[in-house]
Amino acid sequence: MTQAISISGVTKTFGAKVAVRDLDLEVPLGRTTAFLGPNGAGKTTTIRMIMSIIFPDRGRIKVLGRASAVESKDRIGYLPEERGVYRKMRVASFLEYMARLKGVPRRGLKGRVGQWLDRVALTSVARKKCQELSKGMQQKVQFVAAVIHEPDLIILDEPFSGLDPVNARLMRQLFHELRGQGRTLIFSTHVMQHAEELCDHVVMINRGRKVLDDSLAGIRERFDPRALEVEGVEGVPSRELAERLRKLPGVGSAEAASGHVRVRWSGAGSRQVMAEIVGAEAVRRVEIARPKLEDIFIDTVIREGGMDHDGADLSRLRASLQDEGGTPEGAEAVEVRRG
Amino acid sequence: MDKTLLVAWREFTSTVGTRGFFIGVVIFPLIMVVGFALVPALITNQPPPVRGRVAVIDPTGRLAGEIERGILERAAESGGPEGAIARAQQLASGVQGNGATAGQALEIAQGVVAGASAPELRVEVLPDDTDVETVKAELYATKADASRAMLAVVQLDPNALTADADGQYGAYRVYVRAKLDARIDRQVIRPAVNRAITDARQRDIGLDPERVRKLTAVVAPQAQVVTAGGERDSSxxxxxxxxxxxxxxxxxxxxxxxxxxxxxxxxxxxxxxxxxxxxxxxxxxxxxxxxxxxxxxxxxxxxxxxxxxxxxxxxxxxxxxxxxxxxxxxxxxxxxxxxxxxxxxxxxxxxxxxxxxxxxxxxxxxxxxxxxxxxxxxxxxxxxxxxxxxxxxxxxxxxxxxxxxxxxxxxxxxxxxxxxxxxxxxxxxxxxxxxxxxxxxxxxxxxxxxxxxxxxxxxxxx
Structure with missing residues (x-):
């Protein structure tokens, strides 16, 4: 058995709405996969089907080699997006209960709970009732509940939402640890930095369809913008800089973006163009532009959306994001805006 | 199965372990005990104290006094100030023999009890030719002074004490004010009228009502349940x-x-x-x-x-x-x-x-x-x-x-x-x-x- 999850031809509809359409997905053991997609894309539905909480209308799902997660529930750790705790239960009792439900033997359980609480810096609240905890603390408790039985497969729906930077870092550390132990991790997120930092593989779905399923390296290769980012020194407007850069040999196009100029080369290689730029202009930074998952994400959503009726809305969204200057730009997105 | 039992155990302990459950389980029987023990003691079957007037129209001419006494005696059992007045009235009939008028004695006795406003029940014997409708109208007339309100009108049939050819006796009618406590009608007025009528009828044929009552009364025995464990009162x-x-x-x-x-x-x-x-x-x-x-x-x-x-x-x-x-x-x-x-x-x-x-x-x-x-x-x-x-x-x-x-x-x-x-x-x-x-x-x-x-x-x- 090399596949942790194997999904083929899965479709799930709720009334008239198709939540997941003809989804095929293979997740090998030991891989860390980021599961991306806009709100309502079908991520949670897919995860719930993997967990056998709901069942597909069509198609087949195998989890850890078994016909369904029902048979391997004890080997799966799950942190749902809609997560909660028993408010009146004490933290340690809650974790013991969750662990016992996952088949962890009673012997040594208290010690294990203690270790985990120590690991997430919650030892002091072990005897407190869950309702007395802050939201971030509760989330750490929920995370412990998802991994306390040392599962082979861990599925985390939005594990970072609602965490402050300190706890988010702790969570990333725990993530790296679990990865290092060779466990299979799947997590959904809207924070692209987390995906870029933590995963080997990216699966993106939109409108119930898989639109991307590739390793991080493969994606960087595939979506290489083949452009340079040039940041001028203080006091030189990007517009002016772009004007001047355009005249340099080997430069195909140069466009001002927020805070930098995006340069595409023609004919000659990137190294030569970089040398030309550094020779001609005083610049703070010249680098080969990297594809950002965020750009890929938004571009994909817009492209997909463009085929449907509400694509225009997404374009507008994209445009408004650019106006705010809060999002890095992608060449393709600019083209979409022009179109 | 194991997991089901785990869920069941948590469900049980987390419910039973709460303060709310403990209080509920203990408090509820307490309320029941209090309810069974106290509430019957608080609820009395006694008619409430009565204030106002009762009119009696007696064409037979022989019953009014008896009825008046009966009503006041029974009202006295309800224990209000008018009970004291009724006792005073008994006292009044007692002192009659000593030469004082009943009215004087009554005034003395009323003086004894009239500390405060002294609400009272009065029985008024009206003449035979009184227009019943006029008296009845008083039952719905509002009076500023509650003790002046007409509560009930008792109208006796002229043949209440004389049987007709078929041996049938006449009876009486009771008219009451709206919202009058039913117990006043049932436990005060009617028993008094009934007793006055039956006593007079018995006397008419030469019987002693007191003896008739004794002769017709039988004390009911309590049935005994007999079981292997012994005998006890049946319940x-x-x-x-x-x-x-x-x-x-x-x-x-x-x-x-x-x-x-x-x-x-x-x-x-x-x-x-x-x-x-x-x-x-x-x-x-x-x-x-x-x-x-x-x-x-x-x-x-x-x-x-x-x-x-x-x-x-x-x-x-x-x-x-x-x-x-x-x-x-x-x-x-x-x-x-x-x-x-x-x-x-x-x-x-x-x-x-x-x-x-x-x-x-x-x-x-x-x-x-x-x-x-x-x-x-x-x-x-x-x-x-x-x-x-x-x-x-x-x-x-x-x-x-x-x-x-x-x-x-x-x-x-x-x-x-x-x-x-x-x-x-x-x-x-x-x-x-x-x-x-x-x-x-x-x-x-x-x-x-x-x-x-x-x-x-x-x-x-x-």
């Missing part, structure tokens, strides 16, 4: 209270568990702990575990209160009113009633997101299950009647009706007991099957609370 009350007590017990036990099941299910949903649970256990395991856990809670309540009831019966040496087989049947019907209610509660609890949303779905269920309570008197007095027999086989009523019948004095035919249990088991199977279907879909549904038809649709869905 008709026990025969009514026992089935009612068993019904109450069944009710409280099954609804305590059911109510907790509803709230914990809704809580798990609104806390969003549901999905975490469902990643460890199947919806069926969860539902069965919760139902079993709350069954433990119901059983605990049943045992606690049942034991208290048995101790109570034994301490009144009425232990023989209850047999082991009745207790066994009570347990059996508890299980049937509980599983029926629990199935409905689990289904409703899983389908809604907030407690208040459950009310509209639970309301009809409660109404249906309340019906046996409403018909309990009819069933106890006629435990093998058609109503009782038929209701014993109608699922939601069956356990409640059967408990009443089993507790009642008349034995229930064995086939009906067996039949009702069979119907009960079958209905439990259907209800829990339907509940499991609703539960599976409901637990992850949020948003608009479903109505009854939506639930039915979920049951029909695969």
């Amino acid at each position: 008709g009350a026990a025969q009514i209270l026992l089935p009612l007590g068993m019904l109450m017990l069944l009710w409280i036990a099954s609804f305590t568990g059911g109510q907790y099941l509803l709230t914990t299910t809704i809580e798990e949903k609104s806390n969003r702990v549901m999905e975490v649970l469902l990643s460890s256990v199947s919806p069926l395991q969860l539902m069965v575990g919760k139902i079993v856990g709350q069954m433990g809670v119901g059983l605990l309540v049943l045992t606690l209160y049942g034991a208290m009831g048995v101790v109570g019966l034994v301490s009144f040496s009425l232990g023989d009113e209850l047999s082991t087989s009745e207790l066994g049947l009570l347990l059996a019907y508890f299980l049937i009633a509980y599983f029926l209610i629990a199935s409905m509660m689990a289904a409703v609890g899983s389908a809604v997101s907030e407690v208040h949303e459950a009310q509209s779905l639970i309301g009809p269920i409660m109404l249906v299950v309340m019906l046996p309570m409403i018909f309990s008197t009819a069933i106890i007095t006629n435990p093998n009647g058609t109503l009782a027999a038929v209701a014993s086989f109608v699922p939601p009523f069956s356990p409640f009706v059967m408990v009443l019948r089993v507790g009642a004095a008349e034995p229930v035919p064995g086939w009906q007991v067996a039949g009702s249990i069979a119907v009960g088991l079958a209905s439990v199977c259907v209800a829990s099957w339907a509940a499991a279907k609703v539960f599976r879909i409901g637990v992850l549904m949020y948003g608009k609370p479903p109505n009854f038809w939506t639930l039915l649709r979920w049951v029909r869905m695969a």
